[in-house]
Amino acid sequence: MTIIALENLNYSYKDGGMQRFILSDVSFGFELGCFYAILGNSGSGKTTLLSLMGALDEPQSGTISYQAEDIKRLGYDNYRRNHVGIVFQSYNLIPWLTAVENVLVAMDATDNKLPKDQHAVVTNLLTFLGIDQGKATRRVTELSGGEQQRVAIARALATNVDLILADEPTGNLDETSSEEIVEIFKTLAHEHGKCVVVVTHDSEIAREADTVLRLSKGVLGVA
């Protein structure tokens, strides 16, 4: 089932008086239960594509549909709040909050129906992702890079969304942590039926993905 569909997406910006086209008529449908990797060189527009899919930015033309509904009509804030979880390369956690509190921020924002005992849900989620209770109550600045990325993934999952977008999620991690994070994504896709889209230039991740897409000169295609 297609959870998110891109249709004729175009995105460009002015660079020193020249119009630079990043995405040209990009169209693709992403399915639930699949782990996607989008590859591309630096500056190829991978991050831009992910920010459009995460409604952090707006395409100049074309549509992005979530479950067949244009996300513009859904409302970008509403879409981010209730339908997508985003994992960033630099984790983007709030430094003065604990791991549990960081996840609770997202849970407070969403309108999705969540279990009442949110604290227990978060603790279980973090345990599932390899963060024990002792670390869960520490400020995130006291955790390692791999652990912080796990907290970021927990935050993306906590609102019970079906679509997980990750921008270079292993870019700041060592090899072991990277492998563990990739395993988590695979599990989420294959065992929990989520759609996981990872933007990366790491070919190791690409090898683990169900579908590898390549973005080159503004065109997205299956590798």
Next chain:
Amino acid sequence: MNFAKRAFLSLSRRVGKTLILFLVILILGNLIAATVAMRQAIEQSEHLAKLSLGANVSLGQDYQALEKVWSAGEEPELVALDANIIESLGVRAEVKSYDYTLDVYLSARDVKAYEPSADNGGYAITSVGGGRGLTLRGIHYAPVLLIEEGQLELVSGRVFSQQEIEQGAMVGLISDKVAELNNLHVGDNIVLANEIRDYSDETAILDGGEGTLAETRDVVLEVIGIFSPKSGSAEASATTPGSSDQDWMAQMLESETHNTVFAPIAVAQAEERFMIDAYAKITPDEFENAATYDPWYTPVYVLNSVDDLASFSEAAQAVLPQYYTVLNADSQFEQIAGPLKSIQSIVGITLVASVIAALVIVSLVVVLFLRDRRKEFGIYLSLGVRKQAVMGQVLIEVLLVALVALGIALVTGNLISGALSQELVQNQILAAQSDSMGISVSYASGAANMLLGNLTIDDVLANYSVGIDVPYVLTFLGLGVGVSVLSCILPLLYVLRLKPKKILM
């Protein structure tokens, strides 16, 4: 975790920045609190002073206007107040009761006048000619305004009847001190002497200074009542020894009060007429208009309330002859406590400046802090947290810090204001009093003097008190919270303009 809890956690876990914001608001809060407290204290002092002076009005000569004419080398043409003008103002709606009096100075040849005790810090008050005299005060208002208004107390006998006033009956009220000195009681007669002395012979003046007795006639009045000044009036204020001009004034007033004999106005008019006619014979050049001489009445109006002062003054000023003015508690307050007004004006400007400074400084501090938290806000927005919630968090953070800081500033600012301003106010008033020495000011005379009250610097300073009361708390907290909320507008606009992609990717 909702935004309110996040706000609380943000404050408690980012202690350094919270402390900086707290100190900024505390310092500015103290400045605002001190100025608000001072402003309130000045307003309170003015209010209490005016209340103590009451809503009584007299009409008298405007010495400030006259001073200008005199200093220009001109001789102003002064006229007596027409009784018709006095009476027309007396029937106005603002007036509760009124009187107009005529004072005639008579010799106490056969009676002893009251002298303030020198042992009691009193001043020796000697009348013209070296002897003591009594003032015959002719009044128009039968119940005696000073008794009705509580300045004097009738300790024995009665006041006048309307018939006695209208017919000019030879009856009078004397003070308890004069009664005691002369062993006089209600029903007895007091004999005053209307002595006309001739000072045209220079040798007579040099020989003891009393001139020669040209004419005399006895003024025999039946004592129908005996009065005593009430505590808190002239006598009471005069019993506190001191060295200031105000003590001297109080002694004068005390002596004048005790040595006053109240009688129907026709009695005073007749005695004044006798004097004018007699002097016209001695020095006809100086009294060429004796036949048409008008009595110089002193009117006193008791108004219904202090709020009536403005409208009555306006009406009176419209009908008064040139060089006359309305004398009331306001004018007395302006003369004595005028410097408070200038301090109040400075304090007002300081208050406005501090509020503006606080707005700018707190806004800048909050903006700077929010710039440091740009990424945090970007994260909230990427998670779909509503902008209202982000703004709510900022507002709560600033308000929580502000409330604690303002709560402390409420007390400390008051203490600072109390410590600094009492002396400032005192010095300002004393400096202004010193500067104004020698400048003529308009004071009421006779009965009006007592009714218009006797405001002193000590009264004003005693009423000046910096304290914590409801108006102060409300004004200060209103200003403080208002400044804090307004200071968040600029930072909140900054939050509204944030784009998560630009911050995070």
